Amino acid sequence: MTDLSVRIGDITLANPIMPGSGTLAEGMADVFDLSRLGAIVTKTFTDDLREGNAPPRVAELQNSTLFSIGIPSKGTDYYLNKTVPFYQKFNTPIVASISADTTEGFGALAAKLSDSGVVAIEANISCPNLKKDGLAFGMDPVATEEVIRAMKAATHLPVWAKLSPNVGDIAVIARAAENGGADALVTANAMLAMAIDIETWQPRVANLMGGITGPATKPVIMRMVYQCAQAVSIPVIGCGGVSNAADAIEYMLAGATAVQMGTQSFVQPTAMVKLLDDLTAYCERRGIAKVSKLTGAMRMFSPEQLARQGSL
Amino acid sequence: MTDLSVRIGDITLANPIMPGSGTLAEGMADVFDLSRLGAIVTKTFTDDLREGNAPPRVAELQNSTLFSIGIPSKGTDYYLNKTVPFYQKFNTPIVASISADTTEGFGALAAKLSDSGVVAIEANISCPNLKKDGLAFGMDPVATEEVIRAMKAATHLPVWAKLSPNVGDIAVIARAAENGGADALVTANAMLAMAIDIETWQPRVANLMGGITGPATKPVIMRMVYQCAQAVSIPVIGCGGVSNAADAIEYMLAGATAVQMGTQSFVQPTAMVKLLDDLTAYCERRGIAKVSKLTGAMRMFSPEQLARQGSL
């Protein structure tokens, strides 16, 4: 029987599969037993109440979706009194995803979660700040480091930095988060994108830009996960277009310790459970006793192999 | 009859459709009359002879491809004596795409092309420099400006800057290219990406990383074209996942003056010709007398409309 457990800093998860923030809600408990998940990452909330963006909020693209949700939030009290208790019915560690407008806001909100029952806090520093033409904390290494540092000063809980993919050199941001004290990286949030209806000549989401998610984004985020894993010594959690066990394995080979599934759960709500079954079967077929052995196990082409394949 | 002509700086093209660099070669003349194109952008060459990367050089992804070709080059003499004369048989302006290792190299190569018969030079400052983990001139605004400036100083020909999409804020690079004297921007080159074979645990292209191209990349590059068009006053040429007339129209609405088609020509060599036919039909159906009217014609949602659609 394959050991599916993985360690993210001081936390041991029963398996490496968890939902990406914003892709699981109470309704998923109607579909399968959430206790099967390695962790439950909840939807990003802010301390204040927010309604989010105007609809249309979603456009269907090829093998992907364009979402422009904003961060609708019912605030901290709702999160502590309703959301956490709901998920505590399941035997699965809860990870809170938070957002704030300022470094101090991230710290203050982290402090409020210290005794909430969550096992870690994911800092959503990467959700495109559409009001700034897509610029966000996560696009700036200094802001990234400051946010993580403020959260670590405010709480004893582990802090995961969810990076923005909308950067030139993700390794720089990864190191900034590590320097700030991050216990893990989540690579990455949605890529800033746009689509226009050629009949109406209007943007396909009301807010003009949104985040593209789904299988189409996987190869770019795969590269970023590899670059992050090369750049830091903290665990990297892969997140981008994971649809099945093959995708999860690919991310782990690239250096991820765990993976988050997002958009595929919208299409196939049982996908995380199926992924776990298929991941187990893969490990058994390949004689892999511990799934954690996959992390960073990619093998480069050897010089001999390149020669055989026709390299010069 | 729709006027399909567009102006890129001082150059007037018969229509806005041209191949992306590296996606057309002599073989395409066996399939259709290259005189139908707005321009012929030739494959990037360097002054020196280069063999390019070891195979495997291509991996098929979902709705996209991962190419890691390197820049194989037969050098300047071959380009001037063979390539240009071949394409001069067609009644289509030729645009040379060049690459070099240094700013001076870009300038020197541009000078050699001044009297070659090409109408413009595209500076490929964006092809991922895989030896530097993907870093390239185009990821740095200073290097971008310097390369364009060196080329402009070396030749009277118009210079187009082909930007890298692997940046945080494309507008910064766009303005750097404009400041350097670029006559147009080409937005953008391939996005740096990666894929691993989960059976062999090896990268799917020998060089580990490559560029992802094809329809999957369109929404991200669309956003960048819009950001570029907002940031500069020189023309922007859209390039990323253009497969058909709808894609070309979408890029033009976002702010592109012309578009380049790449990967789709590999799948469907007649795609550019079909695009032109369909673009013409679209303009006629919509009563658009000049295709150039499409450029930047996207209409934002109005406050009234958002209210009707349920905005708060």
Next chain:
Amino acid sequence: MSLCAVKPDEAGAGDSFPVAENLCTIVSNDWVNEEYRLLIVDAPAIALAAKAGQFFHLMCPPDGESGNFLRRPMSIHRIDREQGQLHFLYKVQGSGTRGLATLGQGDTLDALGPVGQGFTLPRGTQHVVMIGRGVGLATLAPLAQEAVAAGAKVTAILSARMASLLMAEDALRSDGAEVVIVTDDVGNSDTTSLEALLRRVHADRPIDFVATCGSKRLTRLLQDFSTEFGIAGQVALEQRMGCALGMCFACVMPFRNTAADGTRTVGYRRVCWDGPVFNLEETVL
């Protein structure tokens, strides 16, 4: 598996869940008139536990270049528990329904559900009036069946451009509803005529619940009518969706909220999870 017995609050306690990716075998998928198709599938027990106003989120086959990446929400036209079948009535108008139209007998439809909050008929309801136009009619039929089963009289007002485009008429009649037909052709489908009709029906036999679907115009009419007479009412809404399980927050629309102190505000709710059936007075049009 015990189905309806599992409330969302109890999920996770066992391994029976009220929502599933039901793999349904197509029985038939034929044109019923020039615009609509009727899709009948053999459905498993979880799917047949659906209630009026709930919906399924359908995986639609690709339609040419459109891969139909996301599922499409589809209201239930008929829950036939005796035959073990579900009926869906749909207009072929987008890439999703074009893909759906390619399914033939024996093919498999992946139908996620049942999902959403259905109609809630107040206890003791005596006379339900439902009014629908276009595909909205399809959504109301199961409510008629439930209302009749609960002992209420049902008056179904069906509106269409012309009589040949009417749907659900036979189903409604066979379920025991009294059917009134209005058409643009005849000229009795305008708001003024309909309002007069509603007043006559109400005068004849007091209405204590109204329901509608598929038309802003008709919803406004019923909002005004139900407010004037203090009648409870609900509307089934439609919105472009992502997940249909309340996760992605894509399908929001604005609704009127009333705070404990009576303060009224407007806020977004998820059509898939908080609806698709909402109280008429809360609906912003």
Next chain:
Amino acid sequence: MSLCAVKPDEAGAGDSFPVAENLCTIVSNDWVNEEYRLLIVDAPAIALAAKAGQFFHLMCPPDGESGNFLRRPMSIHRIDREQGQLHFLYKVQGSGTRGLATLGQGDTLDALGPVGQGFTLPRGTQHVVMIGRGVGLATLAPLAQEAVAAGAKVTAILSARMASLLMAEDALRSDGAEVVIVTDDVGNSDTTSLEALLRRVHADRPIDFVATCGSKRLTRLLQDFSTEFGIAGQVALEQRMGCALGMCFACVMPFRNTAADGTRTVGYRRVCWDGPVFNLEETVL
């Protein structure tokens, strides 16, 4: 449209082009043994102008989650100009060929081509020996036809694991080739046996051209043999491709170049455009 008359150099002069996205109607697509399928299509004149060793770049239907975004190169097994048909013989082993296997009679295959440099039989060739294994046999059959038509004798050595997996035997015989069969089962398909066979054939009737496809081992054998006896020879190579028109430079393999001064270097060439048929002595294995 005039086809073979249009040389690449003249393209652009008129509107007849030697390469097209041929829309071919499937005549049949059946298993010929437990591993291979034979695909026969009705082809337009442009496609029928193909020469031995050229290939088509096929648009393959999706195979489950794999969309088969890129085309797949496929060598031509038979050009039947009388029937107006092309034959392709393929092994179902990847998502492309799995997609291809789903095509049935009456379906349409989009076949880009003919593309590539085919075999070049030296003028006056008297005796061609071709040796192939697996699907390589399929590629060599049109050369046999061309060689016989040019007045040469053809000896085709077919190698397979067992006799039941042999293909192209009948086609080759009917085209006038003398067929020699070797199999692993019988134990006469190893390099040593084959080399001895080649020497016997050559001694019996001097070979002046050799050709092969599909096996590195056989290619090496023919390289050594043709070098020893100074015989001209060619090999049809396979490589993962992007465009098949020399544009993307994805399908390169290394080859030996000889400069004007006799200096030998190794450099990449495009299998699709510079090949897929290359001279044996230039091929690096």
